Amino acid sequence: MDLGKAASTAGITHVVWIPDSSLGRWAAALERTPGLRLLRVAREGEAWALALGLYATGARPLVVMQCTGLYESGDSLRNAVLDYGAPLVGLIGVRNATTGASDSAASLAEPFLRAFHLPYRWLEPGDDFSALTAMVDEANRLRRAEIFLYPEGPA
Amino acid sequence: MSRGISIEALVDAVEAARPRPSVVVPTMSAVHPYVARGLSPWDFAYLPSSMGQAVPFALGVALGRPDLPVCALVGDGSLVMNLGCLSTATEAAARNLRIVVVRNGVYQVTGGQAVVGGEAVDLVAVARGCGLPHAWRLEDGADPVVALRALFAADGCALLDVPVTPVDDAPPARSPGPAAARFERWRRRLVGDPPEGDA
Ligand SMILES: Cc1ncc(C[n+]2csc(CCOP(=O)(O)OP(=O)(O)O)c2C)c(N)n1
């Protein structure tokens, strides 16, 4: 299942993103998914704030970015999720998670999320995002913020 | 920057000019005078805020509630920290988003240190250069209520750069109550389920 279909099946209304070379392959699929709006941001910090504003109006945004952008956006993520308690969900591509190559971008992903008190789960690598639907559904049901990690190559 | 209006005069002018209902999101040094004056239940004092994120936050609200004008009052230092948000706002094409820049030339809430770039940075030119359909400056001596009415009446996303007089004794930035509870109360109003007891 492509990323757009998996997200919209889970009730996602907006994908707020900056692509990388792995997740970027889904740009066209996201743009043509009915009921889903793709919102590009200039900088990852914007994505959490934009998602916070959308959430305030009843929309269900999914934030999509590479782990490099996650680190860049830490203050905005902290503000949205920890200060305001918004149950935002994010799909984060983890560079070099599948290669085992030494890369601080990969090795910091889990410690970073633990430091932010954010629950996370790993998706399988590859092109089938069907597992994402149930993960987003569950986060919605529990009304909790959660991060879904997507293992990437040397992106 | 020595000229400009007081932050209180700016807040009064926004209140006089805004259509109703509408959403106002004050941040930084605009929060204290806004709270002192009394926020409408449609408004959200974005404090604590992530510096530079008031425009994206208001943009999200504007996209989710296209029927409501949504106006962010943003600090000049915060906007300079995140100029790319103006291109994000242009691309998202939220016709109901309004941005008022509190252009005091300083980081007022942290004690009045100079903002990087100072008066050399022309935020109206930056906004136009990022493709925003409308961007103006409140000229010296012009009536802020007239300018803000024009801002709200604009056809599409619009920014007004307002020279504001910095002060020596600004109160510290303090959130007007528990952040998550305030946010949830406001969210329920935006989704049409206002908490009991709210007007
Ligand atoms: C990322 C980040 N860097 C620095 C700070 C410290 N800080 C808090 S408010 C502020 C200045 C805000 O200035 P401006 O946006 O111009 O608003 P004003 O107080 O002048 O209205 C700074 C530097 C912070 N909160 N976050």
Ligand SMILES: [Mg+2]
């Ligand atoms: Mg300032």
